[in-house]
Amino acid sequence: MTDADNHALREALRGAASALKAHGPPFALAGSYGLWAYGAPEPVHDVDFVVAESDTEAAAKTLDEAGFVVERPPEDWLFKAHPPEAPEVTVDILHRVNGSPIGPAELAEAQLRDVLAIRMPVLPPSAILVQKLRALGEHDCDLAALLPATRAIREHLDWERIETDTDENPYAAAFLLLAQRLGLRDKS
Known part of the structure; x- marks a missing residue:
């Protein structure tokens, strides 16, 4: 992992969080970057957010309008978004985790934290x-x-x-x- 890779992942996190925060739907940072927000080592693979299953299309629309390239993989529990300036970087938007739908209860337990100078909900x-x-x-x-x-x-x-x-x-x-x-x- 190079500094440029870290920078690209961080910028993708910032861009996606800013768009979702401004235009909805409710979301939370999850995965390894979610753990990073609490002090874990910085991840090197991708960025994960969760949204309620009922808000999947709204999240895709928000990220599309923010300039992300939205990809619909065969897995039916997430979609992927790639920032145009770094198409190799992936932001996963999960609406089901381990077969269970994400709902308002999971999002309600998120804690507001400052991540890369943006206050956002983090699981x-x-x-x-x-x-x-x-x-x-x-x-x-x-x-x-x-x-x-x-x-x-x-x-x-x-x-x-x-x-x-x-x-x-x-x-x-x-x-x-x-x-x-x-x-x-x-x-x-």
């Missing part, structure tokens, strides 16, 4: 980690990739909620045991 770190842990499976089970972010934001995490909300996923249980054994969480 709580525990909710983001739950989403990441629920996504783990036998074909995508890189526990090590979650460790730096978890270590950096461990004081912000509600470990009981994370354990309860991921109890059906054995890969999440393995990560939680690893986090405990590494001293990232208490033994409760």
Whole structure:
């Protein structure tokens, strides 16, 4: 990752957040950049926002009118937006996560935070980690990739909620045991 890549991702985040903040619909920063807003390492892949499933088309229209190139991939739980000045950069707008629709309740728990000098709603770190842990499976089970972010934001995490909300996923249980054994969480 180069400084130019970081700059392009940051500008895409700023541009998308500014457009959504000004013209709606309600949204929240999520994913690795959401964790970054709480002190995790800066991501290197893409920017993730969530919107209510019922607001998907409104979000696409807002970003299209802001100059983003909107892409509809085969996955039916998100759309992608690319800033015209950096078409290789991706902003994912998710309206379903791990098969569950995003609704007003998920957006209501977002916390206002200053991210790159823009005050915006950011999902709580525990909710983001739950989403990441629920996504783990036998074909995508890189526990090590979650460790730096978890270590950096461990004081912000509600470990009981994370354990309860991921109890059906054995890969999440393995990560939680690893986090405990590494001293990232208490033994409760």
